[in-house]
Amino acid sequence: MTNVTDLGTVYSSDVLVLGGGIAGLHAAIKIKETDPSLDVLIAEKATTGTAGKANKGAGVLQVVDESDDLDAYVKFNVEDSGKYLNEQDLLRKYAVTTRTVVKDYERWGIQTMREADGSLSRAAGLPYWCLTAVDLDLLFKMVDVAKKLGIKFVNKVQTVELLTQGEKVVGAVGFNIVTGEYQIFKAKSTVLATGSCCWNVMHMWTSARGDGIAAAWRAGAEMRNAEFSNFYNVGLPGGNGVQVGSQHSLYNSKGQRLADLGYTKPHECDFNIGIFLGMEKEVMEGRGPIVWEETEFFNDNPLGVGGFLFRWVRPWADIFHHKEMDKENKYTVDHRWKPIVHPLFIGEFGAVKTNGNMKTNLEGLWAIGDTSRAGSGWAGAVPSPSRQRGSGLSYASVTAIWCHEDVAATTKTLPEPEINVEQVAKFKEAIFAPLKVEKGYEVRDRIHCIKEVVAPPRFSVRKHFDRMDEALDKIHWVQENMGQIALYNDFHLLGLWHDLKNMALCAELYFTAAMERKETRGWHVREDFPETDNQNWLKWIDLKNDNGKIAVNYERVPIEKFKFRPEGF
Numbered sequence: 001m002t003n004v005t006d007l008g009t010v011y012s013s014d015v016l017v018l019g020g021g022i023a024g025l026h027a028a029i030k031i032k033e034t035d036p037s038l039d040v041l042i043a044e045k046a047t048t049g050t051a052g053k054a055n056k057g058a059g060v061l062q063v064v065d066e067s068d069d070l071d072a073y074v075k076f077n078v079e080d081s082g083k084y085l086n087e088q089d090l091l092r093k094y095a096v097t098t099r100t101v102v103k104d105y106e107r108w109g110i111q112t113m114r115e116a117d118g119s120l121s122r123a124a125g126l127p128y129w130c131l132t133a134v135d136l137d138l139l140f141k142m143v144d145v146a147k148k149l150g151i152k153f154v155n156k157v158q159t160v161e162l163l164t165q166g167e168k169v170v171g172a173v174g175f176n177i178v179t180g181e182y183q184i185f186k187a188k189s190t191v192l193a194t195g196s197c198c199w200n201v202m203h204m205w206t207s208a209r210g211d212g213i214a215a216a217w218r219a220g221a222e223m224r225n226a227e228f229s230n231f232y233n234v235g236l237p238g239g240n241g242v243q244v245g246s247q248h249s250l251y252n253s254k255g256q257r258l259a260d261l262g263y264t265k266p267h268e269c270d271f272n273i274g275i276f277l278g279m280e281k282e283v284m285e286g287r288g289p290i291v292w293e294e295t296e297f298f299n300d301n302p303l304g305v306g307g308f309l310f311r312w313v314r315p316w317a318d319i320f321h322h323k324e325m326d327k328e329n330k331y332t333v334d335h336r337w338k339p340i341v342h343p344l345f346i347g348e349f350g351a352v353k354t355n356g357n358m359k360t361n362l363e364g365l366w367a368i369g370d371t372s373r374a375g376s377g378w379a380g381a382v383p384s385p386s387r388q389r390g391s392g393l394s395y396a397s398v399t400a401i402w403c404h405e406d407v408a409a410t411t412k413t414l415p416e417p418e419i420n421v422e423q424v425a426k427f428k429e430a431i432f433a434p435l436k437v438e439k440g441y442e443v444r445d446r447i448h449c450i451k452e453v454v455a456p457p458r459f460s461v462r463k464h465f466d467r468m469d470e471a472l473d474k475i476h477w478v479q480e481n482m483g484q485i486a487l488y489n490d491f492h493l494l495g496l497w498h499d500l501k502n503m504a505l506c507a508e509l510y511f512t513a514a515m516e517r518k519e520t521r522g523w524h525v526r527e528d529f530p531e532t533d534n535q536n537w538l539k540w541i542d543l544k545n546d547n548g549k550i551a552v553n554y555e556r557v558p559i560e561k562f563k564f565r566p567e568g569f
């Protein structure tokens with residue numbers, strides 16, 4: 001009989017955290033602080049501390065502090081942005097928990113941006129919350145805290161599948177991306193913190209390839225709100241997104257400001273889908289290209305976010321923004337003060353369905369941070385972080401806080417899990433099988449095929465049954481032909497092969513849910529169903545893995561129990 005140790009290196013822990021980004025680190029620390037007797041291990045694809053998204057961004061942090069009007073915050077996010085699809089209790093709880101996030105950060109030596117009087121800094125013009133900032137070394141500080149607490153790390157492991165014992169998740173398997181070694185993680189509880197799927201379109205979002213979400217789906221985890229996976233920024237061709245607030249400084253070729261043409265509200269605090277529909281309309285009707293009035297953005301911005309981040313010395317952020325981003329922007333084709341801009345696809349598929357403790361429908365599995373940003377239902381009819389900048393970091397940390405007590409308490413009650421050696425062996429065979437293909441197509445070409453059907457506005461800004469059908473056809477074709485991709489025995493390409501498989505699955509789930517929602521609501525715009533239909537579609541769309549087929553279920557939003565309701569409800 002085969003022993004599990006004959007198949008690969010085995011790691012055992014009480015709690016396994018998959019993904020060492022901000023959500024994973026924050027959760028691991030909180031769990032260990034709550035119960036130091038628990039053995040906590042983080043398994044990360046890259047290197048914990050430098051991996052993930054939190055150290056690549058602007059470092060703005062959304063906080064709804066004691067001086068903010070909590071009710072107004074919830075009302076705005078339900079009526080203006082989430083369009084009544086929000087889990088309103090969770091949204092309110094999120095807002096309150098952002099205060100604990102700041103306390104945790106400061107306790108761990110992460111500096112938040114404060115005024116001389118000690119209050120949190122805020123960009124003028126943002127309604128009902130403040131946007132403070134953190135330096136981009138926050139993950140290094142968390143790693144230091146985690147090490148002191150005795151949390152263990154396994155880096156450079158691409159986890160591919162979750163291990164199960166009946167309906168329960170008992171760990172994961174994957175491979176070392178450098179050596180190719182098969183690695184087996186056995187745990188009583190697993191916290192999924194592997195981020196969202198951004199389909200490898202934008203350079204700085206490339207760590208988000210949907211690995212954990214796809215593994216959870218294959219193990220039986222349900223998805224919610226998958227149709228809201230179409231986040232766009234305004235972007236410079238060949239370069240980065242421009243800052244939020246730029247929606248007020250966009251002009252058509254006739255010199256008309258898009259905001260004055262009604263595509264966005266006068267004090268809109270973030271990009272909404274209207275601005276992208278407007279950009280497209282102006283171009284299609286001959287008033288393109290759209291340009292960004294950069295001078296106006298910095299000097300006369302209604303949100304006051306133009307120079308906000310530069311008011312404070314943040315050594316790590318300054319290095320990053322001046323060196324890394326400038327390097328990237330060097331390749332931007334348009335360097336004028338009024339550069340041409342376009343809708344820039346980010347994606348953000350994070351649909352793992354969770355309850356208020358971030359537990360999935362599978363025993364032993366919690367999903368936090370970007371993995372569940374749509375799936376928990378708090379944000380409603382928007383791809384996170386739309387309309388709530390700074391909520392990426394906050395939500396990751398908030399959900400780490402929400403899960404930690406449940407994870408710690410549940411783990412304590414569980415016996416040692418049993419590993420199904422047959423399952424471990426079967427996964428090993430399947431994971432490494434693609435390496436053997438010596439002749440065939442290039443994996444990067446196939447990744448490009450997926451990008452081609454998720455990123456263009458015709459698929460993800462304006463949706464129509466026919467185009468989604470076309471997208472799904474291509475996705476299915478890629479899925480059916482995975483066996484024809486040549487990997488030349490290269491472990492780097494093996495990683496990409498699994499990324500492709502996962503990204504294709506995430507795209508399939510996204511369009512399946514989008515086809516199902518036969519109305520227009522928030523960021524989900526259907527040309528063939530242009531109206532919002534509260535009578536029939538005040539529902540969450542849930543997807544379930546039914547023996548390899550996607551089963552669609554609905555849950556009515558319990559609108560009568562919530563404070564904010566559409567007219568007539």
Ligand SMILES: Cc1cc2nc3c(=O)[nH]c(=O)nc-3n(C[C@H](O)[C@H](O)[C@H](O)COP(=O)(O)OP(=O)(O)OC[C@H]3O[C@@H](n4cnc5c(N)ncnc54)[C@H](O)[C@@H]3O)c2cc1C
Pocket residue numbers: 018019020021022023024043044045046051052053054055056057058059060061062157158159160174193194195196204205207208209211212368369370371389390391392393394396
């Ligand atoms: C350029 C940019 C700017 C941003 N600016 C801001 C901002 O200013 N404010 C804000 O609030 N938010 C911002 N965000 C969003 C924010 O950074 C994210 O929402 C947040 O960091 C998500 O944290 P996470 O831990 O859930 O996911 P991630 O940071 O994506 O971490 C997931 C981790 O899992 C690892 N992983 C993935 N697959 C596997 C696997 N198979 N096995 C093991 N490990 C795996 C990844 O390597 C990664 O380290 C920005 C994001 C980007 C990209």
